[in-house]
Amino acid sequence: MNKPIRTVSIFCMLLFVALMANVTYLQFFKAKELNTDPKNARVAAAAFSRERGLILVGDNPVARSEPVDDQYEFLRVYPQRQPYAHVTGYLQLGSQTGIERSQNDVLSGEDPRLFVNRLVDLLKGDTNQGGNVLLTLNPKAQRAAFQSLRDTVGPEGEGAVVAIEPRTGRILAMVSFPSYDPNELASHSSAEREDAYDRLAANDHEPLLNRAIQTRLFPGSTFKVVTAAAAIESGVYDADDEGESGATWQAPGTTGEGNVIDDEGRTGCSPETIEFATAMEDSCNTAFAKMAVEVGPETLREQAEAFGFNSDYLEDLSPQARSVFPEEVVDTIDGEQQDPRELNDAETARSGFGQFSVQSTPLQMAMVMAAIANNGSLMRPYLVQEVQTATFDVLETTEPEELREAISSQTASQLTELLVSTVDNGTASPAAIDGVSVAGKTGTAQRGVEGKAPYGWFVSFGPAENAEVAVAVMIQEAPGKDISGGQLGGPIAKAVMEAVLQQ
Template sequence: MNTPIRRLAYVVIAMFTSLLLATTWIQFVSADDLRERPGNRRTLIDAYSRERGAILVDGTAIARSERTDTDLEWVRRYDQATRYAHVTGYWSFTYGAGLGLERARNAVLAGTDDSLFYQRLVDVVTGRPPQGASLELTIDPEVQAAAADALGDRRGAAVAIDPRTGAILAMVSRPSFDPNALSSHQLSAVDDAYARLTQDPEQPLVNRAIAGDLYPPGSTYKLVVAAAALESGDYDADTELEGGLTYTLPGTETSLPNFGGAACDPEGRPTLARSVQVSCNTSFAWLADQLGADALREQSERFGFGQQLEVPMTVTPSSYPEDPDDAQVALTGIGQHEVRVTPLQVAMVSAAIANDGELMTPYLVEAVRNRDLEVIEDTDPRTMSRSVSAETADTLTDMMVSVVESGSGTGAQLPGVDVAGKTGTAEYGASGGAHAWFTGFAPADDPRIAVAVIVESATDNWTGETGGLVAAPVARAMLEAGVQP
C-alpha cells in the first residue's frame, strides 16, 4: 500500500471511530439529558399522548390535564391560575416544563420517574393508557388567597411556613402571569404570550419568593444580629447598647442616623430589647461592630444562609458578605451593605425562633400518589439546624411581641391573638429607593404559622412605604387566615 492510500485509510478509520464514539455517547450517555430537554419536540409529542398528573391543594386540582380532540391528546389547564402561577409553573408544547413544580417534578407528573416503573409495567401488561402521578401540596388555600389578595398588584412576594414541620403554607410572587396562555395548543398565541412575558421589565416569570435578584433584608436582619448577641452569652435582653441619635461608621466620617432622626432612648443607651422594639439603627450598627463579621456570618448560616435548598424548586441561597471592612460590618447590622436574602429565608428565621430555635427544612410537596391513589412518596419533616437555644428563642419571641404590641409593627396586630413580628425598610441602589418588609409568627405562645412579606418600592425614590405601613397589613391577613381554627 502506497503512502497516500495508507494516509487516506487512517483518515477513514479515524472518522468511523469518531462516528462510533459520538453515536455511543448520544445513545447511552447523553440520552436522558437530551430526552428531558424542555424543547425536545419528540419527547413532548410522546408526553402529550398520556395524561399528566394533577397538582392538588387541599384536594382541589390547581393544575390538571384535559382531553382534546386533536393530535395532541391532552392540554394542561390551570385553575386560579395567577394565584398559583409560581407554584405550578407551566407545561407548554413549545417551551416544555417551565418554572415551578411542572419543571421541578416533571418526571413524576409525566409518569416517567423511576418511582413509577412498576406502574408503567402494569400499564403495559393490562393495556391501560399511561398516566402521570399527582402531587399533593402543603399549601393552605386560605393563607395563599390572603397573601395574593393583600399583595394585590404591588410588586413583591409573600411566604408562609408551618414552623413545626417546615411545610410551606403559602408562596406568592407579584407580578404574576397566566400559565394557561403558555399551555394552549394555539402555538402562535403561545409564542406571543411568551415573548410578552420574557420582555416585560417587571419580570413576571421570576419567583421573587425564592429566586431572582435577592433583596437586602433591612431591619428584619436585626433578628439575626440579636440572636448572635444572645447566643454569645455576653448580652441579654436588658443589656444596654450604644444608641445615640447617630452612629459614626468605624474608620469613616459617615454618620448613620436612626429612622426619622428619632432617639431610641432618652439617654442614648437603649437595651437590646428596646432596640428591637423600636428598630434602632444606631445601636444595631454598634452591636454588629462589637460582634464582628464571623459571628454574624455563623449565626446567619445557622438560620439557613448559604444553604442549597430545593423545595423542590431550587432556592437561591441567601448570603452574608465574605470579607466586609469594619464600616461594612456595622451596616450589615441593619441589614444593608451586601446582605442578601429571599423572602423564604426571612420566613425561615421567624420559623426557627417560633419553633424553640429549631429550624425545619422547608418543603412544598406533602405526598406523591400514583393513578391508583397509592402514596409512592411522602415527606417527613426534617430538622435543618439548631439555629438558637430554646432560651434565646423565648427571649427573641418576647422582643418580637413587643414590636407588634407597641413598636414599629402594630399594623400586624390581631384581636385576641399575640403576634410576634419585626418590620424592615431596606434601601437599595443609589437613588434612595427602599423596600418594605415584615416577618413574624402567630400565635406567639403556640406558633402555627410564620410569614415573611416584601413589598417592593413603587419608585426609585422612597415615599414612605415602611414595613410597618405596607408589609405588616399583608402579613396580618396571612396570619389571620393561618390561625383560624
C-alpha cells in the same frame, strides 16, 4: 484480491464498525440522556400528548390535563391562574418551569416509583398516566397572601409573601406579584405561546420572576432579629440588658455626614443607653449598629449562616437566589484589587441593621422567624407533601428535616419575648391579632439610590408559643404609597396568619 479492492473493502468495514459503534453508543449508553433531553422533539411531543398527573392543593387541582381534539390529545390547564403561577410553573412543548419542572418525572409517569403502574397500564392496554403531586400550600393562606399583597401594592406594584409552618418547614404560602396566567403559556398554538411569552418578558415588572425565592434585597431592620440572636447567643447581651444607643452615631474609621447613622427621628432611641426591648420596639439603628460592632463580623456572619444565609436549602423548586451575608471585602485601589479582608467597623455596623452588602430573599427571612418560633431549630423548607399514583395511592410522603440548631431554645425564648413586645408596644403593631400573641419585626431598607423609595419588609410568627405559622412580606414597589414595612407589610402578614389560624 488486488490491492485497490482490498483497500476499499477495509475502508467499508471500518465505516460499518464505526456505524455500529455509534448506534450502540446512542441506543445504549446515551439512551437515557437523549430520552430526557428537552430538545428531543419526538420525546417532547410524546410527553406533551400524555395525560399528565395532577398538581394538588388540598383536594383541588391547581394543574391538570384535559382531553382536546388536536394532535397532542391533552392540554395542560391551570384553574387557579395567577395566585399559584410561580409555584406550579407551566408546561410547554419541550420545557417546563416550577413544580412542572422539578416534579416532571412524577407528573409525566416516568418516575421509577410508578413502574408498577406503567406495567399495569401496558398489560391492560391503557394509556400511561402520570402521577400526582400534593403540595404543602394552604389554600386560604395562599389566597390571603395574593389578594392582600395585590391590593396593597396596586397593579404596578411588586412584592412577595412566604409563610412557613415552623415545626415542619412546610411552605404554607408562596406568592409573587405581579403574576401571570400560565394557561397562556401552555397553549398548543405556538403563535399564542410566543406572543404571551414575549409580552411577559418585555414587561418591566418581570411577572415571570418568582420574587419569593429569586429576588434578594437589603432586608433592612428585619435583619436586626439576626443581630439580636448573635448578641444573645454569644453571651454579649440578654433580653433584659441595656445597651448603647443615641440619636446619631459615627462608626469608627469614617468621616462625613453621609456615614452618620441615625434613627430617622425615633426619639425613643435618642438616650445614650436604652433597654434591649426599646431598641427592638423602636427599631433603633444606632443601637443595633453598635451591637453589631460589639459582636463582631465573624460572629454576626456565623449566626446569619446558621439561619441559612450563604447556602441553598429549597430542593423542590428552582432556581433560587442565595441570601448573602458578605464573607469578605475586596477593595480596589488605583484600579488594582487588593487582598480580601474582613468587614471593618463601619461595614459591620451597617450590616447589623440589614444594609451594606447583606441581601435576603423573602423565603430566607421567613426561615429566620420560623427557626425562632421552633425553639431555635431550623427546618428545611419544602413544597411537595406527597407523591401519588394517578389513583391517589401515596407513594412517598416528605418527612420534615432539621437543617441545624440555629440558636438555643433559651435564645429563641428571649427573642420571642422581644418580638412580642415589638408587636404589643412598638413598630410591628399593625400585625396584632385579637386574642393571639404575635411576634413581629418591621423593616424599611434604603436602596442606596437617591430619589428611590425604600423596600418594605415585615416578618412575624404566631401564636408566639407553639407557633403555627411564620410569615415574611417583601414590598419592592408600591407606586403612589409611602413605603413602610409596618404600615404596608404588617396587615398582609396579619391576613396570612389569620388565614392559617382560623382553619
